[in-house]
Amino acid sequence: EIGYINGEFVSLNEKVIPIDERGHQFGDGVYEVIRIYDGKPFMMEEHLERLINSAKAIRLPITESVDDFKSLIMKAVEKSELHNCNVYLQITRGIATRQHLFPNVPASISMTVREANPLSDEMRNTGVTAITHEDERWANCYIKSLNLLPNILAKQVAHEAGCFEAILVRDGYVTEGTSSNMFIVKNGAVYTTPLSKHILPGITRIAVKEIANPLQINFYEEHFTEDQLMSAEEIFMTSTTAEVLPIVRVNDKPIGHGVPGEVTKKLYEQFKRKVETL
Numbered sequence: 001e002i003g004y005i006n007g008e009f010v011s012l013n014e015k016v017i018p019i020d021e022r023g024h025q026f027g028d029g030v031y032e033v034i035r036i037y038d039g040k041p042f043m044m045e046e047h048l049e050r051l052i053n054s055a056k057a058i059r060l061p062i063t064e065s066v067d068d069f070k071s072l073i074m075k076a077v078e079k080s081e082l083h084n085c086n087v088y089l090q091i092t093r094g095i096a097t098r099q100h101l102f103p104n105v106p107a108s109i110s111m112t113v114r115e116a117n118p119l120s121d122e123m124r125n126t127g128v129t130a131i132t133h134e135d136e137r138w139a140n141c142y143i144k145s146l147n148l149l150p151n152i153l154a155k156q157v158a159h160e161a162g163c164f165e166a167i168l169v170r171d172g173y174v175t176e177g178t179s180s181n182m183f184i185v186k187n188g189a190v191y192t193t194p195l196s197k198h199i200l201p202g203i204t205r206i207a208v209k210e211i212a213n214p215l216q217i218n219f220y221e222e223h224f225t226e227d228q229l230m231s232a233e234e235i236f237m238t239s240t241t242a243e244v245l246p247i248v249r250v251n252d253k254p255i256g257h258g259v260p261g262e263v264t265k266k267l268y269e270q271f272k273r274k275v276e277t278l
């Protein structure tokens, strides 16, 4: 594993951030998590485009191009000597004496590269459980910002209820998970919340949308309510680290037959094939 901060590779426990760092003090920054499979990045271009969009959305100027980030990431991966790992990349508004207004200083860029510890086969085969939770986040959840307080609070509530994820609900409609996009299956077709400012445009969500087509699974981007969630045939979530993961119980009630469904399984198998052909 390895760390990187503002031009230097460092060990992960080295003390490198000054107290007056805006990521640390304000959460004034954006980030990405990119999965490397067998030395090869998964949909890195899409991740970097989203990073640049997030930075623009918070008016954080960055001088690096997508290609600059690509080579920086691959250099870090090489130095880490890891083949299956997660790259965490963060950009903040830099280091300046604490005050709210934008400082006129360079952005801080930092990275960690850590071994990926994939979910257990058991979790994949039996599926995971979830709770529903009020979506208490702000109006701009399409930005992958460092401000994750409502996400971590909801995830902790889920954990304390013995569940893996909290499914967020805004005005009666499902938005997404605390760190995942959410999908239901109805009459064999897949439904997921349409893109808006209220959800993160997930990269794995794009992958699933692409995969559904050759499998001849209909894919609809439509809002669905908490009731529709509970009466779905199947539920699954997607994220860079969870990939395509079945959710078999919500609020202690079984979804469908309470086991991973056929559509979810097919999509996951196809997702694995996509990874194998990177």
Ligand code: PMP
Pocket: 033, 176, 177, 178, 179, 180, 181, 199, 200, 201, 202, 203, 204, 205, 238, 239, 240, 241
């Ligand atoms: N929504 C939220 C709130 C997330 O934090 C994540 C994980 N980054 C996702 C969705 C899934 O996005 P991706 O597939 O790009 O990892």
